[in-house]
Each structure stands twice: as C-alpha cells, then as structure tokens.
Amino acid sequence: MKNNKYFFAVDLGATSGRTIIGSLSDGKISLEELTRFDNAIIETSGHFYWDIYALYNEIIKGLKLSVQKGIEITSMGIDTWGVDFVCIGADGAILRNPLAYRDPHTVGIQEKFFKKVKKEDVYNITGIQFMDLNSLFQLFAMKEHGDTALQNAEKVLFIPDALSYMLTEKMVCEYTIASTSQILDPRTKKLDEKLLASVGLSRHRFGHMINPSTVIAPLSNEVQKMTGLGAVPVIAVAGHDTASAVAAVPAKNENFAFLSSGTWSLMGIETKNAIINNLSYLRNFTNEGGIEGTTRFLKNICGMWLLERCRKEWTDAPKSYNELFNEAMNTPEFQSIINPDDKMFANPPIMQDAIQEYCRQTGQHVPQGYAEIVRCIFESLALRYKQVFGFIREMASFEIDVLHIIGGGSRNEYLNQFTADAIGIEVLAGPQEGTAIGNIMLQAKAAGEVSDIWQMRKIIYNSIELKKFIPKDTKKWNDAYERYLKIVTNKK
Numbered sequence: 001m002k003n004n005k006y007f008f009a010v011d012l013g014a015t016s017g018r019t020i021i022g023s024l025s026d027g028k029i030s031l032e033e034l035t036r037f038d039n040a041i042i043e044t045s046g047h048f049y050w051d052i053y054a055l056y057n058e059i060i061k062g063l064k065l066s067v068q069k070g071i072e073i074t075s076m077g078i079d080t081w082g083v084d085f086v087c088i089g090a091d092g093a094i095l096r097n098p099l100a101y102r103d104p105h106t107v108g109i110q111e112k113f114f115k116k117v118k119k120e121d122v123y124n125i126t127g128i129q130f131m132d133l134n135s136l137f138q139l140f141a142m143k144e145h146g147d148t149a150l151q152n153a154e155k156v157l158f159i160p161d162a163l164s165y166m167l168t169e170k171m172v173c174e175y176t177i178a179s180t181s182q183i184l185d186p187r188t189k190k191l192d193e194k195l196l197a198s199v200g201l202s203r204h205r206f207g208h209m210i211n212p213s214t215v216i217a218p219l220s221n222e223v224q225k226m227t228g229l230g231a232v233p234v235i236a237v238a239g240h241d242t243a244s245a246v247a248a249v250p251a252k253n254e255n256f257a258f259l260s261s262g263t264w265s266l267m268g269i270e271t272k273n274a275i276i277n278n279l280s281y282l283r284n285f286t287n288e289g290g291i292e293g294t295t296r297f298l299k300n301i302c303g304m305w306l307l308e309r310c311r312k313e314w315t316d317a318p319k320s321y322n323e324l325f326n327e328a329m330n331t332p333e334f335q336s337i338i339n340p341d342d343k344m345f346a347n348p349p350i351m352q353d354a355i356q357e358y359c360r361q362t363g364q365h366v367p368q369g370y371a372e373i374v375r376c377i378f379e380s381l382a383l384r385y386k387q388v389f390g391f392i393r394e395m396a397s398f399e400i401d402v403l404h405i406i407g408g409g410s411r412n413e414y415l416n417q418f419t420a421d422a423i424g425i426e427v428l429a430g431p432q433e434g435t436a437i438g439n440i441m442l443q444a445k446a447a448g449e450v451s452d453i454w455q456m457r458k459i460i461y462n463s464i465e466l467k468k469f470i471p472k473d474t475k476k477w478n479d480a481y482e483r484y485l486k487i488v489t490n491k492k
Contacts (some may be wrong), residue, residue: 001281001395004173005024005074006021006022006066006072006077006450007021007023007075007077007439007447008020008021008062008063008066008073008076008077009021009076009077009237009440009443009445010023010076010077010078010163010246010437011241011412011436011439012055012078012080012159012163012241012402013039013080013136013241013262013263013435013489014039014081014263014264014408015039015263015308016036016037016038016039017036017037017055017058017064018034018035018036019033019034019035019058019059019062019065020032020033020034020433020439021034021066021071022440022443023114023217024444024449024459025257025269028462029437029441029463031437031440034065034066034069035058035061035062035065036064037363039055040296040438041100045070045483046104047099047104047105048099048100048103048104049098049099050097050099050100050159050294051096051097052094052162052166053094053276054119056455057392059078060223060227063076063223063229064103064227064228068225070248072099073229074443075215075232075235075446076167076219076232076233076235077235077236077439077443078163078234078439079160079237079238079240079243079244079439080159080160080163080177080236080239080252081101081103081240081241081436082158082177082181082240082242083133083134083138083468084099084100084138084159084182085135085138085156085157085158085162086098086150086162086252087149087153087156087281087376088156088165088171088288089152089249090156092156094166095148095149095153096144096164098302099138101138102133102346102347104347105142105145106133106137106138106141109132109137109140109144110130110132110137111145111173111240112140113136113137113140113198116140116198116200117189117195117402117468120281122182123385124186124276124281125185125195125282126185126186126192126287127196127274127287128179128180128181128286128287128288129285129286129299129300130182132447133179133301134180134182135158135181135182136181136195136383137315139480140198140199141198143200146298148424149192149435151399153205153384154205154388156201156205156206157173157206157207158173158180158181158239159177160177160236161173161174161207161239162261162394165218166238167219167223167234168206168216168220168223168234169217169220171207172209172210173210174206174211174212174236174239174267175189175212175242175289176212176238176239176243176244176288176290176360177243178191178209179240179287180240180291181338183195184249184289186274186276186287186288186289186295188278189209189289190209191203191209193317195392198301210236211291212236212442213236213446214235214236215233215445215446216233216234216235216236217234217308218233218234219231219232224425227480231447232246234257235313235442235443235446237358237390237438237442238438240288240289242260242298242435243288243290243438244435244439244442245406245407245434245435245438246260246270246290246434246438247438247453247456248431248434248435248441248456248460249457250404250428250430250457250460250466251405251457252461253271253404254398255399256269256400256401256404257269257392257396257400257403257404258270258298258403258404258406259385259403259407259409259419260406260434261304261406261407261410261412261415262408262409263299263303264301264302265301265303265304265381265385265409266299266300266301267286267298267301267389267392268286268296269296269298269383270290270295270296271294271295271296271297271397272293273295274287275297275395276285277396278296279394280395283299283311283391283395285297285298285395286298293400293455294453295358295388297392297395299388299392301341301381301384302341303340303381304379305375306333306340306377307374307377310351310373312403313322313350313352314370315349315481317370319428324364325412325414327345327369327371327374328334328370328371328374328375329370329375329414331372331375334381334483335364335365335367335376336355336376337359337364337378337379337380337484337487338487339358339384339484340363340377340380340384341384344357344358345358353423355376356373358491359376361491362490362491370459377414379418381415381418381419381478382415382421382422383477383480385421385422386422386423386477386481387481387484387485388404389423401425402426402427403423403425403426403427403428404427405427405428405429406431406432406434407432407434408432410429410430410432410467411429411432413429413467413469414465416469417472419469420472421471421473422467422469422481423471425475426473427468427469428466428468428469429467430464430465430466430467431464438450438456
C-alpha cells in the first residue's frame with residue numbers, strides 16, 4: 001500500500017472541532033492534526049444556536065492550510081454530532097443558524113407529540129431512544145411554535161449534509177446521521193412517511209439517501225477558488241461521529257461491546273439487524289445506522305459533559321487533568337453517587353450546584369470542592385456503565401468478551417479502570433482519535449484502499465497501542481452498585 005493518498009477529515013463535536021490529514025502506508029494509518037477550534041453554542045433571544053457559518057469557515061481554513069503544506073488531498077469527509085439540522089430555502093440559502101439540541105424549546109414536547117402518535121408506535125417504527133433532543137421532537141416543537149425557518153424550508157439537511165452542501169452545492173441525506181433523527185425505519189432504511197407527516201413534512205424535503213463511502217460531489221468552483229484546491233471529491237463518510245468512531249473499533253471479531261467516550265458516552269454493540277422489542281423499548285435503547293448495513297444498538301449516557309461543565313465553573317481547580325484526577329483519587333471512595341442521566345444534569349445553570357443538590361435530595365454526603373465532585377462523577381459514570389452493560393447483555397444474541405473504549409475518554413485511565421472494575425470484563429482503551437480514524441478509513445474505502453470493515457479494523461489494530469484494564473475489587477463495586485440502584489430508584 002503506497003503512501004500516496006491523503007484524506008482530509010473534518011471531525012466536529014458538540015464543544016470543539018478539528019481538521020485532520022490521514023494517510024495509509026505499509027498496512028498502518030497515520031494522522032496529522034491541521035487545525036483545532038471551538039464549537040460554541042450561541043445563546044440569544046431565549047434560544048441556543050450553532051454557528052454553521054463559523055464551522056464552514058474553519059473547514060475552509062483547514063483546506064487552505066493543507067494547500068500551504070503542499071498536501072495533495074485525495075478526498076475529504078465530514079462527521080458531526082447527531083440530530084441537529086439546517087433549514088434551506090427555495091433559493092438554496094440557509095434560512096437561519098440551526099437550533100442546538102440543548103435548546104429548551106423541546107421541554108415537555110414529547111407529551112404533546114404522543115397525543116398525535118402513540119409512543120409505542122414511534123418506537124416500533126424507529127427503535128430509537130426517547131430524548132427531547134431527537135430531531136422528531138425538535139421538528140414538532142418548531143412546528144408547534146410557528147418557527148419561520150421551518151415554515152419556509154424547501155429542504156432540511158442534517159449538520160454534516162448541510163456542510164457538505166455548502167462545499168459542493170449538492171444536497172444529500174447520509175444514512176447514519178439520518179438514523180439519529182427518530183424518523184428513520186432501520187428495517188426499510190428509509191425515512192418514515194407517517195412520522196414525517198406528523199411534523200408537517202414529506203420525504204422530498206430531505207436529500208437523496210446515500211450510504212457511507214459514497215461520493216457526494218467535488219468541491220464547488222467557489223470553494224476551489226477560495227482554497228486553491230482542484231475538484232477534490234467530498235465523500236459521505238459515516239456522518240454521525242459515533243458511527244465513524246465505531247467503524248474504528250479495533251476489534252478482532254464480533255463479540256465486543258463499545259463505549260464511545262466523550263461529551264456523551266455511548267455504550268452498545270454492533271449487530272446485523274435492529275433490536276426492537278418490548279425489552280429494548282422498556283430499557284429505552286436506540287438502533288442507529290452503522291456502516292456496511294450494520295446497526296449500532298446502544299444507549300446514550302451523559303458523559304464528560306458533567307466534568308467539562310464543572311471545570312468551566314471552578315476557579316480554584318488545577319488546569320491539568322492529571323493533577324485534577326490525582327487529587328480526586330485521594331478523596332474517600334463512594335461518598336456520593338448520582339445518576340448521570342438524571343434530568344437535573346441536562347443543562348443546569350451551574351453543574352456543581354446540581355450535583356450537590358442531587359446528593360442533598362438523596363440523603364448522601366454532599367461533595368465539597370472539585371476533588372470530591374470529580375470522584376463522584378467518575379464513580380457514578382462507572383456504575384451507570386455497569387447498569388447499561390447489564391441491559392445490553394440481556395438483549396445481545398452473543399457473548400460479549402471485551403469492552404472497547406474509544407474517543408477522548410479512552411485516555412482517562414482512572415475512569416477506564418473503574419469501568420473494568422464495575423462491569424467485570426476486560427477493557428481495551430483506544431484509539432483516542434477513533435472518530436477521525438473512522439472518517440479517514442471510510443474515505444480510504446471509497447478510494448479503493450481498503451475493502452471492508454474488518455480490513456479497516458485490522459489496519460487500525462496494527463497502528464495503535466491499546467491499553468488493557470483488568471477487573472479488580474469486584475465485590476466492592478458490586479456493593480456500591482446495590483447502593484446506586486437504591487439511590488436511583490428512590491430519586492425517581
């Protein structure tokens with residue numbers, strides 16, 4: 001495999017974004033980060049928005065830098081967080097910056113929607129976990145509130161598709177990102193007409209459905225002039241960042257679970273078919289599109305959002321993660337336990353206050369200072385992982401031998417060890433850059449450099465150093481888990 005193809009990956013998370021160059025050589029992948037930038041939510045007039053133009057501008061900056069470095073790009077691809085979307089007018093213009101999934105306009109909207117379509121029917125069609133932020137409920141809230149952008153929308157494009165459109169002038173609907181919407185049927189792999197009608201839309205409002213590793217179009221003449229590039233093809237990778245990340249799990253066989261650890265923690269398994277039944281409905285699990293026809297059967301768990309919000313609030317805490325975590329580990333264990341997915345933590349004014357109030361309401365030690373709060377967050381996340389992992393084992397059709405932790409959270413050795421201790425199986429951590437690697441590998445597949453997902457995973461396995469965590473202190477964690485269940489149940 002000659003080192004003559006370079007792939008430009010745009011990886012956009014809910015707090016930051018990056019542009020990265022990836023290349024393949026001698027059966028291994030290498031990465032070079034070009035740019036890194038903030039992705040800040042704009043709060044104005046009682047709403048929260050993403051700045052789609054700022055994100056576009058950062059992509060252009062990254063492309064220009066690649067030209068300055070003399071890198072000949074083979075293709076480029078974009079992955080982002082899920083559910084959010086952009087409204088496009090009849091003249092092809094963006095009608096407004098898109099609302100962010102944390103916008104409060106969806107609070108209480110599910111109850112109103114279920115008077116229109118039964119909750120059970122929605123799940124039976126989509127197999128998607130119920131969350132206020134899902135595109136279905138965002139669209140319904142916008143319709144109910146008379147949102148003028150939606151009223152005047154000729155097309156609705158999910159975020160990676162909207163950015164690809166800005167670069168190519170071609171509108172598509174990439175499968176994995178569409179699958180996060182709670183409008184798509186994973187059996188037919190099509191947007192459901194009944195659910196679309198429930199929010200006043202029809203299928204023609206969305207782009208043509210395409211699968212990962214499909215060429216969308218070359219960069220527009222405008223972008224070519226701005227960047228100095230030629231007609232570089234834009235590839236639809238797995239547009240949902242978790243789908244790209246799971247594509248990069250360096251598994252040797254199918255008997256694995258994954259934990260994509262970042263702002264959100266997403267725990268699940270990869271299956272050939274969607275799992276939609278009474279138990280998955282009761283457990284509120286989701287079926288999202290994967291690559292090569294697979295389904296990601298998973299549950300969204302509040303992840304590093306808790307810690308990052310607290311870090312922004314603290315004025316006395318160490319800036320260094322290592323120093324902060326070391327101080328946390330010097331505090332007593334299991335003093336305070338929370339349910340990371342409690343609604344109190346969705347978007348509170350002050351996260352530290354919300355954590356302390358939760359502990360106060362549940363009759364526990366109220367954590368004081370940053371060290372105790374960090375320990376509380378880590379232990380609580382590991383216990384929540386144990387609970388969700390137990391649910392997955394109930395519904396999986398195969399034995400799970402290992403948990404792969406991917407994403408930025410794979411660097412958190414304390415939390416990784418806690419997770420192994422709590423769930424009781426081997427944990428393998430890495431790659432940290434899973435999303436970007438998956439993005440690049442799907443471009444490489446489009447370019448004919450790799451043939452399928454297992455060849456991709458073999459290359460990734462040979463390219464990185466995995467860190468292994470073996471369970472210990474099992475009884476202690478089992479005892480803590482019993483306490484966790486009581487606290488969570490009583491809080492409800």
